[in-house]
Amino acid sequence: MSDDLNLPADLSADEMGEYLRIYVDETNEQADSLVEMLLGLERDPHDPRRLAEAFRLVHSVKGSAALLGLDRITTLAHHLETHFERLRSGAAVLDPATTNVALRFVDYLRAGNEQLRRGEPLPPNEELLAAVETLGSEASSAAVRESDEDRPAPRPPVASPSAPAPADEEPQPTKLPAVAEPAPTVAVGPARPMRVTIHFRRGMPLAELKGELVIARLARLGAVVRSDPPAGRLATIADSGRLDVWIDAAADQAALREAADVDGAEGIEIGETVEVGVEPGLKEPAAAAGGEGRPDAQETVRVEVGRLDVLMNLAGELVVNRSRFVQVARQIAPTFRGAAASNRSTAIVEDMRHSLEACRDEIAAGASASGQLATLEKHLTALEEQSREWQEGRRHFDHMLEAIDQLTRVSDNLQRGVLKTRMVAVAPLFNRFKRSVRDIARELGKRVDLEIRGEKTELDKRMIDEIGDPLVHLVRNAIDHGIESADERRRRGKPETATLRLEAFHRGNSVCIAIADDGGGIDTDRIRQRAIERGLVTAEAAAGMSADELVDFIWQPGFSTAKAVSDISGRGVGMDIVRTKINRLNGSIDIATVKGEGTTFTIRLPLTLAIVRCMLFGLPHGVFAVPMENIRGIVAIGDSQIVAVNGRQACDIRGEFLPLVDIHDIFRWAEGEARLPLSGDVAVLHSAGRSIALRVGAPLGSQDIVVKSLDDNYRHVRGLGGASILGDGSVCLLLDVATAIDLAGGRRTRSITPQH
Amino acid sequence: MASPIASGLSSSAKQQGTSQYVGFELAGQKYICRIERIQEIVIPERVTTIPEVPAYVAGVSNLRGTIIPVIDLRLLFGLPAKPIDADTRTIVVNVGERVMGCTVDTVSQVVRIPDERIQPAPETVAAGAPRYVEGFARLGDDLLILLDTDHLLAPDNLDEVHRASRPTPPSAGDA
Incomplete structure (x- = not known):
């Protein structure tokens, strides 16, 4: 039993990381719930709701682990599930020993998640496995109880001493994730290929991935000759509910059966077969991607996009408020900033002081204007006071400006930070096209290589969700109308296999996504003809139009590019819808086309919608x-x-x-x-x-x-x-x-x- | 401002089957609408005009960070425009998920009206007009028109309301 990540061969490192992250997040949540259930059952071991829920949680952990080929966890969960099934049906009663084992399972699961997050293999778990396997049998149950005596019954799930790998244990070699080891060709003799038929529940989620998993697991036992549906079409399992795999293997049926038994498999048939049709290229031990290690699953929190929207809006408000501050400060500035203003008042005070002195001197000789003088003096003092306050105010104003600067920095950073939380790489979006390009090309009988570049470029999550449909349309369009048939390409002296490039890159404050094909380019003569036919333009006007102007017609609503550019009828949304959708994202789309050399659509999107x-x-x-x-x-x-x-x-x-x-x-x-x-x-x-x-x-x-x-x-x-x-x-x-x-x-x- | 609507009713208000309404006036006619629909009443803020909309949409306004459309009820009902003065108010109404503003000549206090005093709109009136008139109530000398704001202000209904409420046939050179 290998206990590393044995992922379906077709998954890229990015997809892998994504699944692993989801697995870790999900099972951590499930572990929490399981603990809660177990603690509740501790008080009432017969509670049917909690028993059912605990069973469901264990089952679902098993499913997720099986999907990633985490056999150690799958096996544990499998035995535990079996026992919980007995508990649920009333065939057995939950005892403290079982609770303990279940909690140790949770500990192991959590410790394992930590390891996975760090990109390390799961720790060994023989002891726990033994304990889980013997659950339910009276004697073993007692034995477990004994060995667990020192552990106070249900306890908060801190890392169990049994979970992490003991130091003296030989460390497992870290294998690359994506290698579905094509077994060291065991089958030497004239062994006929065996046919393994797996029946799945129809409409099962992730059918494609599960099919790949089955094939990958079988590939460990022997050479997989072919499969039906073939590797590229495994998604159809969801509809057909059936997968046949022909395998050259010396392994016995039980081993094959075990390998094929993934979560969701409802029945497995194994039989010999006479038909041998080797499909080349099935067994691609997909891109072992050089020395790249297992992608780290960084610690993540899943957050509803809606909450981020709210934060984003608040951050935006803050920025608006800040600019209001700046504006108000600018309006006040002349009052305080004009040093002239306060200097002048100081000067006035001094002038008055002088004239007051002069006045007093004059009066000293003659009569008594002393009352008036006193008033004057009082006013003067008040004015001095005022002037001081003014200077004080000016100092405060300077402080306020500093505070506004600070606010500006903080609010800008906050806004940028919130923005960043919404940014995700385009890789998963692009990777979706690996399959669909292959499917569309096959469907149309063309050969197309997909080249993906810049998949690490990040874009607002909302934007990624919205841009998917237009991209699908453009890609389909490129293969359907842009790329010529292999015959045609040969005649034109081009490589028979066309290249479709999907590329993301930054330009200034925006992100560009380019869809470039090396096909025949847009035929402007056909467009001209079609535009005249449709009465969009007069023949004379059309004659004088530049290539760019003509190409612009493809954005016209209802202007079927299919009929204009090729003879294959178009389907789905029109180009005008593509453009409308992109415009609504505040983006734009440009076309560059060279006859005979290809067409590039460049979508330009702002980094964020907000x-x-x-x-x-x-x-x-x-x-x-x-x-x-x-x-x-x-x-x-x-x-x-x-x-x-x-x-x-x-x-x-x-x-x-x-x-x-x-x-x-x-x-x-x-x-x-x-x-x-x-x-x-x-x-x-x-x-x-x-x-x-x-x-x-x-x-x-x-x-x-x-x-x-x-x-x-x-x-x-x-x-x-x-x-x-x-x-x-x-x-x-x-x-x-x-x-x-x-x-x-x-x-x-x-x-x-x-x-x- | 002791409104004639508010007075005379407070005594009978406490009994069962009484609802609260906000009363307002447009060109001398008194209207009421259900208080549950009203979010608040504000003094008209700066309104930014927007293009491609009928004249009765005065524009959009900033209500504490939310952008709401402001409907000039006078123009919606085909009444002559009136410049904003000290009495002019914008009633902020919840219309389903939306928040919309309505400019009216003046707003009087909240009134309580026993349900049995509300009469359904007569057939003759209801036949021509869209269903935004929910009923009538007579209070002393005043005839109050009860508006169903959900229906009146649903964006898809506005044009119909506007057409239906034009007092004269649409020949009066209104482009």
């Missing part, structure tokens, strides 16, 4: 925030740079003619139009390769804004990405630039057609 760095602009209806990454620049334009064609305006910005729009070309306002003066500043906005020049008032500076949705309390407004609260408590609107550019184009077209 905070966007924006430039603020004054517009007739209020303050607008525009994400920094959509701004190419702010330019002052004069009348000479503006040309009007056909009722539309364009302006010449450094030699490039861009549509010149104002906010009314993008949005309709109930209050009618308050036009800005004709010349002035324009912000050059861009998204997905298109640009417009938007008339704006003076820029009001840039800041991080906490994006709040309008949909929560009202509804989505096309062209707005949400709203935010500014330092002064007012609401500013966030422009969704990609949609705004669409709207500007649409509205302008609409306004020149007479049907309005």
Whole structure:
């Protein structure tokens, strides 16, 4: 029995780490509950609810451990489960000895989890195993009781002395996780392959993984010849409920049966077979990944994303509050900061003091204005007092500024920290594609290698959840429409196996995900033809369109890229939905395509959904925030740079003619139009390769804004990405630039057609 | 401000089958809505106008960190607009999961009305108007209209309410 991690061969180190982490977290929770049940049963050994729950917990630990091939735990749990089944059915009564053994099991489980977390093998457990195995038999039960006499009955589960590996025990060699040892080819003789058929419960969760587990475990006993379903399609077990494995093995049936008996297996048949069809490539002892050790399962806490959202919002509020402080301080500053102010009052005091003295001297000679003098003196003193207080105040103000600086630092760090808790690597998301690329390619009869890069790049959890669907669509699209058939590729002198690259990387304040294929590129002639057919553009206009403009048509709703670009009919969502989804994440998507060489889609996403760095602009209806990454620049334009064609305006910005729009070309306002003066500043906005020049008032500076949705309390407004609260408590609107550019184009077209 | 609505009722209020309402006024007409639906009543904050919405949506406002839409009830009911003055209030209403603001001319105190004093809306009225009028109550000289805010302010219903409540056929050059 090997007691290392014997993971299904196909799992990558990342997936492994992920499963291991989940296992450790889950079983620690289950251990806690089990202790609670055992302690309750101590008071009432017949409580059916607790007995059932304890049985369930042990069973579920067994299942999880079996999934990871942690045989030591599986075996222990198995025996314990058997005994608890007897207790539950009333065939036996829980005695203190059993409770003790169960608690020792919990201790062992916990100690084992600690070891796993550190990447070390499970400690040996012969003694405990012996105790568990003999549970239920009267004599042994007594024996156990005896040997356990010194242990006070149920005790808080601290590390059991029996659990950690004794020092003199030979340490287990640390094996690499993913190696499903293809057994040292035992079967030499003419041994016919045996067929092992495992029946699973249909719809069983994790069917794929369990199938892989079975194959990996069988592979230890002999050479697995093939399986049905084959290695790439194990997910179908969930539906078929059946897995056949042909194996060349000298091992006896019992051993095979034991190996195939994983959690969820409902029946196992073993028989000889005559059919031998060797499927190459099944037995890939998957990437033993050089000397890489077992991925550490760091200590983690699972937290509901909702709670992080709340924290995130609060941190955002704090940042807004802080900027309010900064603003108020800036307003007060002249009062205290202008040294002139307090100096002047000091000067006034001195002047008055002088004239007072002079006055007194004069009066000393003559009459009595002493009453008035006294009053004057009193006022003077008061003024001095005031002046001192003022200086005091100025010192306090300086302290306040320091405190605000401090607050700024803390709130920024807090915000960054909270943000960080939400960041997860894209690896699990990308790894999902290993299988689906293989499946889709097979389905379409193409050969595709998936190349994954930058899988350690981190992205907001929410974002990862949301981006999955668009990615699936783009990947499917790339294989379906982008990559040519092997024949075609051969004709074009390309390698028959195409390469699809999935890559994540940082660029500035955003994360990019690129899906690149080395296929045929987008056929712009077909798009042109299709666009004309669909009446989206006239033949003359289409003739004059650049490749980029033509490629843009694929974003049109209902513009079937399938029919336009290839003859295979498309399925699922259209490209317009992909783009809409990405836009709603405040992201953008660009296409770069070269005919005959391939297409790259680049999705650009902000690091987080919640905070966007924006430039603020004054517009007739209020303050607008525009994400920094959509701004190419702010330019002052004069009348000479503006040309009007056909009722539309364009302006010449450094030699490039861009549509010149104002906010009314993008949005309709109930209050009618308050036009800005004709010349002035324009912000050059861009998204997905298109640009417009938007008339704006003076820029009001840039800041991080906490994006709040309008949909929560009202509804989505096309062209707005949400709203935010500014330092002064007012609401500013966030422009969704990609949609705004669409709207500007649409509205302008609409306004020149007479049907309005 | 001893409102006529509030007076005259307090005596009979303590009996069973009595509900509490918030009373408010729009162009001289008095309305009530159920107090359970009202989150709070605030003096109008700065409202930011938003595009692509009908005129009766005054805009959005910041209610302690939450962004809420503000509906101008006068415009929703097709009444002439009225500038904000010292009496103007925004009633913050819970509409399902949403929080929305409604601007009204003035808000009077909370009133208690025995359930039997609330009459269902007559057929003739109910037929044309959407179901946002839950009933009527007569209090002294005042006729109070009981509004069902859940129905009135559901974002999908607003347009229908607006169309139905236009006093004159929509010829009056309102673009």
